Amino acid sequence: MKQLQIFEQVIDRPSEYCWLLKTQTHRKIIGYLCSYTPEEIIHASGALPFRIFGHADSTIRADAHLQAYCCSLARMALEQVLSRGLDFLDGTVFSHTCDTMQRLSDIWRLNSGLALHFDVVLPSKLNSESAFRYLVDVCYQFKKDLEAAFRLKITDEQLSESIHLYNLIRQGLQELYHVRSQHPGAISGKEMDLIMRAAMRMDREEFYQRIMDVMDHLKREASMKCAQNFKRLILVGGVCDQPNLYGAVEQAGAAVVWDDLCVGSRYFQGLIDENADPIEAIAKRYFERVICPAKYRDPNFRGEYLARIAREKNIHGAIFVMLKFCDPHAFDYPFLKDHLDQVGIPSLRLEIEDPQLAIGQLQTRIEAFVEML
Amino acid sequence: MANQRAEDHAAQERLKIKSTGLMKKIMKRYYFQAKMAHWLRKKVAWITSGGPVEPLLAMNVIPIYPENHGAMIGATKMGGALCETSEAMGYSRDLCSYARADIACSIVKGGPIGGLPRPDFLVCCNNICGTVIKWYEIQARFYQVPLFIFDTPFNHAEMSPAAKRYVQRQMQEYIEFLERVCRKKFNEAKFQEVGLRSIQAQRLWQQVLDCCAHQPAPMSAFDAFFHLALIVTLRGTKVVIDYYSQLLDEMRQRIEQNISAVPNEKVRLLWDNIPIWYRTRWLSDKFSQHNACLVADTYTSAWSGVVHLIDENHLLDSMAVAYSSIHLNVSIDQMFQKIAALAQKYHVDGVVMHSNRSCKPYSFGQYDLQNMITQRLNLPVLIIEADMADERNFSESQIETRIDAFMEIFE
Ligand code: SF4
Ligand code: SF4
Secondary structure (H helix, E strand, O other): OHHHHHHHHHHHOHHHHHHHHHHHHOOOEEEEOOOOOOHHHHHHOOOEEEEOOOOOOOOHHHHOOOOOOOOHHHHHHHHHHHOOOOOOOOEEEEEOOOHHHHHHHHHHHHHOOOOEEEEEOOOOEOOOHHHHHHHHHHHHHHHHHHHHHHOOOOOHHHHHHHHHHHHHHHHHHHHHHHHHHHOOOOOOHHHHHHHHHHHOOOOHHHHHHHHHHHHHHHHHHOOOOOOOOOEEEEEEEOOOOOHHHHHHHHHOOEEEEEEEOOOOHHHHOOOOOOOOOHHHHHHHHHHHOOOOOOOEOOOOHHHHHHHHHHHHOOOOEEEEEEEOOOHHHHHHHHHHHHHHHHOOOOEEEEEEOOOOOHHHHHHHHHHHHHHHO | OHHHHHHHHHHHHHHOOOOHHHHHHHHHHHHHHHHHOOOOOOOEEEEOOOOOOHHHHHOOOEEEOHHHHHHHHHHOOOHHHHHHHHHHOOOOOOOOHHHHHHHHHHHHOOOOOOOOOOOOEEEEEOOOOOHHHHHHHHHHHHHOOOEEEEOOOOEOOOOOHHHHHHHHHHHHHHHHHHHHHHOOOOOHHHHHHHHHHHHHHHHHHHHHHHHHHOOOOOOOHHHHHHHOHHHHHOOOOHHHHHHHHHHHHHHHHHHHOOOOOOOOOOEEEEEEOOOOHHHHHHHHHHHHHOOEEEEEEOOHHHHOOOHHHOOHHHHHHHHHHHHOOOHHHEOHHHHHHHHHHHHHHOOOOEEEEEEEOOOHHHHOOHHHHHHHHHHHHOOOEEEEEEOOOOHHHOOHHHHHHHHHHHHHOOO
């Protein structure tokens, strides 16, 4: 789809995109690593929120700071900043998630050489009034910290505008997901993945315009291109840094029609109330959104949610994409698998140690799995 | 010959810490009672090692510490087999070995004491790690019991007023939770009593550790790893105070009589991270051979390191803040401060860090700490790669070579 070319630059050549943006608009750019980062506040300050993914050609520099038993996401993110690949950033924000990120934040603050560093220490449990109050306090504090760092005021109007834009974007992404679910193949997995990643990096106004174009295009085309007999799959995990996985799946005769990923549905799930106090409303979305495994709501939540969504979307099979050494997801795996088993959905677990190498080796397993469905 | 042997034997006996026997008895009684709890119509709660246990004792609940159990599993070399069982259940080998062993133990009732008594409810405080939340969720599902999460925001810098409000509010919620699951009112007077005893125990424990500032040290960190069990499992009860008072007396006597843990102490070292439970003896002997004594560590002092933050007149509120401020819940820079203070207080010549595959929050950052220690404190640092309870992750020859090479620095 040629409408997608515009998204490629910010994913494949982020430095180029960001430096150009900086020279043209003098905008600040703030890096972040987790979908719990209240980006709307960064956006309202005028800065561009830029999500860092786990891509790096080597890990020599990061290896001097992180032991071998650390996940590739943390290691490769660190490598990027240490090798000066993220110099266009004015700073980074860490929102509290897992033990690895918690320590990575310290290591990053001490070694990244970036001017600004923010820790947004969110609550780990999202199920009580006091946790919500604390989350609101933390968001207010983050706003204050940004104001101090940039020497400006973030007004309620600015917050409301950002909230509005983010709601539009999230609705748009959700709609795209629905198109994909209803017309598997109308938009390929790799294309959808590209759009999702761009959503977390690109100038958000422009991004919104661009996905509207994509939407128009799809509306014209999608109805005709109604799918062949695809097996319907759901991807489950954290960050899936595997654009080639989608190709492998499609080659095997299946299509990813939904996901439970931080870089997927968890990113757009839940809208922000536009009629409430902006900071409280932002906090509320993060509080109520479907949780990731590094957050606590109640012990059964994630299993029940996954089984429900898999049934709703008529899923035939699930693929768990697990980064090696990722604790929160590894702890949840047996329990999630169990819930899927109970509703008769088979699953395949792929453990990925080095994202650069993975897919070729996994192709046969994916094929065997799809065949079995 | 016979004479010589008798003399050696006497010398060995002199070196032994006498209180050890009593300690073993106390722990046996504790686990026996815990196993009998339901006969005694008492409730059992599982709680994380850094969790606020005092309210439980005030409610007459028997607290059980899966991590202490994990240490026992490690020490009895049963970790590898139990971990394998959990791996067969689908848990990755890269997860915390305490958690893996415990999850397996619930099902196969294995381990040194045939499994822990069934909990009536669970209390999980994430001041040590996020792993415990996942681990306790699994147990809450398995036993189908209520779970209370005490959420202590991580301190990258100073603790914020918002975080203080949050943890103090949770102390109240914790008590409400206890009232609900125990179906009785919270006993303020008893809590006060327990709280004061807990403070006293922490101070005594600190005094015991302080004895090692003496040169030569009357005991080593390896001894501290052993005697630690009481401050972890029974702080707040009288028996801990009696025991540590006795142990403190013994340490003072040893100092007077010039009995040291390592007979010919020449090198004093600081240990970082959780012990390698299945190899404490081996490591202790190894360092002794080099006339080196591990005189202090960042681990055993975790249970007394924040006692100064507790205000006897505002127990609940100040405890909430103290529990949020422990060693594992602070940034690398603050950890360095603590290490620097220990190094100075105990006059250490070098640092040994256990890079522990199981415990990411304790281990990540060690390479940076290593740099800070060598550059700012001018002390050599040895890093040993291993695991606290899964003996499959220990390579004896490799570690031996590294220790030998490290010790050459001091010759
Ligand atoms: S959640 Fe998993 S993948 Fe993400 S940083 Fe933590 S350990 Fe790594
Ligand atoms: S991850 Fe570390 S702190 Fe957490 S339970 Fe395991 S050993 Fe203890």
